[in-house]
Amino acid sequence: MNAQKGLINGALRHLQIGAWTVDAESGLLTQGETSERVRPKAMDLLLALAENPGELLSKEFLIARVWPDVVVGDGSLSVAVGELRKVLGDHSGAPEYIETIPRRGYRLTAKVSMDEGKDANTEGSYFSLTGAGVELELLQGENIIGRSPDAYIRIESPRVSRLHARITVDGDTALIEDMGSKNGTFVGNTRVDGPIPLAHGDQLRLGQLAAILSVAVTGRQSTLTELSRDFGTEPSAES
Secondary structure, eight states, rough: HHHHHHHHSOOOOOOETTTTETTTTTTTTEEEEEEEEEHHHHHHHHHHHHTTSOOOOEEEEEEEEOOOOSSSOHHHHHHHHHHHHHHOOTTSOOOEEEEEEEEEEEOOOSOEEEHHHTTTTTTTTEEEETTTTEEEEEEEEEEEEESSSTSSEEEEETTOTTTTTEEEEEEEEEEEOOOOSOOOOTTTEEEEESEEETTTOOOEEEEEEEEEEEEEEOOSSOSSSSOOOEOOOOOOOOO
16 A cells, blocks of 8 residues: 555656546546546545555545545535546446445545556656746646646645646647636736747746746756656745
């Protein structure tokens, strides 16, 4: 159990759960040509189950893990389980993925493994972000910014949404999009209402966050050696 937990809670966030490939950062589940996206809490629940495949996890444990900062009842857990079952094509009467143990909790019955094809070949890009004393190279593909533990660029601030913004890198281009954040995303003084191309020297502001992230474009690609960094932020007046 410990080895599995270390795998999922670390930088490697691409998993194979049964027939589905799971991208925890984007919330995307893929099987062949079929792709389904789940809400963040449903993904948190799936990861909690995947950390302990085959083991019975109590409702109390799962609620505390998925909703650590709010008070919810069994109903919220049941809704999240139902969402996962619908996406996975699973059935409570004959489960292939999530088994219900009446009055006790749930168990993931499908096999869980690392999707080595994605994590082992993760590459850096020409783009990086600097700010708050940190420089972080962006990866090819999606780079999520937010408070979520699953975010590639994690910012611990109440002024930043859980999934705040997304920077998508494709070769020598990078686009930033807001992910429905409460306080908005800005490139300079322009609010991001749709995909906006990024260029060297662009300054990014997330809502009311004091720290500014600057975009840098280098002349060559390099392999990223650290897959996750937390940006520190100055204490806000709300703290």
